Amino acid sequence: MDYSLYQRDHFGIDSVADVRFDVFLSCHNDSERVHALFGAVSADRKILVLQAEYGYNPDEVSTDGEIHSLAFGDNEFGQWLQLLDSLQLDVANCRLAIDITGMMRPAVLVLPLVLKHMGFMSVSIYYTEPSVYAKGTATQFAKGNVRGVSTIPGTAGLPLGRESEGDLLIVGAGYDQELVSAVLESRRAALQLLLVGLPGLQPHMYQESLYQLSLVREEARDGGKNAVLYAPASDPFMTAQVISDEVRRRGQHEKRDLYLSPLGAKSQVLGFAWFYALEGRVREATIVFPYSDSYSRETSLGVGRVNRFVLEFGRMPEL
């Protein structure tokens, strides 16, 4: 699979309005970069989604767009389908753009599947980079307890039904090393690979990721140089490419269960989601995620580069 063919571009926040959409959908949180893009984008309808996991209620938020509340919980598919149905979009002709910057990771992970299921042919996905994460390496994206590392419903794969020594787990390593540790711990028999953003969203972020990684390396099984994979943090298609190549390389001789757990930047998460949609689902891969009690509303500072990735669903297998 050649993921380099997919279209991506980037621009400053001032140039965002150059492209016009019928519908722009964004998930609200306290990050400046989410607000900035929502204000700058040019669309006939702007929809702001409040996610229950952040604990917002509509009274807290002022916007000139429509507000919808979702509680993804463990029903990401159902919640997306319900929302998109309620918007009564003309799927065949609608120019839809979705900002994933403030979106819960599990919701990002099922998004391509949902959009395909709805019948969209192409959707623009936006992701705005931060200048820095608010507390550097100490930034915590999840709050409270890790309720458990669970499969995201609908992305469970089909286990081979034998012992799992040959299984492969690829974790998109984010700053929150405790979440990474939780995932590694949950699949401790698997061969564990950590995917790191290189280059990072900002130059210092690679260093910070490596520092965080050093705290969890003891958990990683492969131990040697192959335990770490690299893909540009801001490029989901290259992320998907790296995963695809690695899975093919390791799976040449033996069929094995494949587990994916993206915990890094949302652009990286989208890369995992895109790989899963195009190849992983057919390969019977499973996405696992460390669900937490709640999530931080604000984890970053500043507004960096705005990225746009165009998901084209033509080559995506039917669900």
Place this chain on the structure above:
Amino acid sequence: MNINPFAVTKAVDFSDAEIERTYIPFSSAGNPGIVDPQSPMPHFLVGAKGGGRTHLMRHLATPIRRRPTLEEVRNAGYIGIYFRCSGLNGSRFRGASADDSAWARIFAYYMDLWLAEQLVASARGILKGNVLGAVEEGFRQTLTVILGADAWDANYSSEEALAALRREVDVAVNNAPLIGLRGLTIRSAPGALVFSLARIIVDRVHALRSCRITFLVDEYENLSTAQQEYFNTLIREKEPPVTFIVGGRQWGIRTHATLSGGEENKQGSEYELTVLEDKYRGDEPAYSSFAKAMLDLRVRATGIDTNDVGVLEVLYGPSPTASDRRLPSTGKHLERLRRALEKAHVPADAVAETAMMLDLPQREFISRLSLLRFYLQWSESKNVDVVSIARAARDWVAPLVAGKPSRELLNFRSQRRLDIEAQMYADAGKQLPYLGPDALIQMSGFLPRNLLMTLKYVMQWAEFYGERPFEDLAGVSEQAQAAGVLEASRWFLQDAKPFGRDGAECEQAILRLGRLLRDVRLSDKPSEVSVSSFSSNLQGAPEAAIAVLDRCVSHGLLVRVTSGRTGRNHGTQHKKYQLHPMIAPMFGASTGRRGDLTLTSDEFSRVFDPAVTEEVYSEMVRRRLRAMTAPFGIDFRSTDSALF
């Protein structure tokens, strides 16, 4: 680059062959073994991380994985079928597309298919020719009876049929969020498949008629409470020849409840339960031999020949005795003495004379011993004649330098030695070393993996310092040992604690407890000897604090002490807990279990209640240490100073 024989610390990292090569049986006097795979009684094998549970269970499954002959299976007396619950991917049996009871039924069906598939695959690994044919025929007949003839393709083998049915569930579960669970049929009654198919094997294979079929079910913590209830039901309603050995973390055994009319499985009736580290703890010499054999074997496997010397002795030399130690001298104990006497407004000339009396140049350890004697006498008598007390203390310890020490003096030195050494290292700003094989084994807290991790880190530091411990059998420097031990200690706290807020609360409590124990140990007059434990009656303590305590115990950060001094000192109402010995080095605490600090419920709460602020905790520590810190509240301005 040095070879690190301790690089692999988890059984999951081993191949089947390596499992066997590195397996060391734990044999304890009068004990037939940790678990009997032939026993009809199901057995839970639980404990903290790193007890060797997976290694043992995989070892028990080894005969079947080697494709043994029938004769070999008959001699073993059981067919051991190992699997990990993580492979079931149990977390997918949830979601809005069905209610909880529907998911529970689907999971039960899936578990039955899973077990049956493992069983059939195992039978095909053992049996051959006509015997296999007869058993396969029995399997197919049974599947037809239980599932119905229309449930599977007649051209399929029993294994293929079960795999196809399991896949049917996999697909339905995966598509449930998009299209619901419609079309999925549950085709068998709970338990029917696995028990019936197992019966076929022993009925149709004469050589196996007395064999047990033992499912070795690892990583039980990966099942939810509802899923464990179903498995507990299988345990309760098991039929011969099937039995179960279930392995998991202690905190991961969520319930013993069943779906059999709400009955709960009872230990001793429906199952046995062994906490692995308790088993080791019950026979410390056997654990020590077991640990040393484990390490020796790993070193030899790398081709290093230790010439019949134990590997720990090569690395560390023999366990040091008191006379071997080169302790760091600083004289700071006398500086503190002077300050304390001045604070008590002792006249300057008496301060100088007292300090001089207790100063034994080149003999700082004995000097500190005499100072401790002085503090004990002074705080008790509150006598203003400090010079006389100092003289008596010095004379009391003098036989240690020349002469014949009394039994009382030798006991005093023996009791206080480790605390004084800890103080000397702390005053020198050095990490207290945990030297010698016995200390390292004790530090592992009866979890073999902890010992491996410690040695792994020590070897890494030895390499960092340019040492080649095995090359000329030169051993590892004290510097590398100290660094490795400290790193292992930090690793353990992070590795053992729960994730998320629960873990942060446990970590806060452990750090507070550790600091308190350290401050007591380093005080002028420690109230306890080698304190590493605390006890409290816990009455009236907030629920939140008790919950943190329980989590610390279930995750192995604290060790609940169930016998020994607790009862004699405090009665049965007091509960006693030891800081896990792996954590002790972070605080220069003892890895052994000697003195315990009695905490009131209020003091306990200030350590364990996550809502208590650092300031409130510190105030308690200050108050608690007052009686252990010279001048012990004595002020000579308020006493009779006529003697001066």
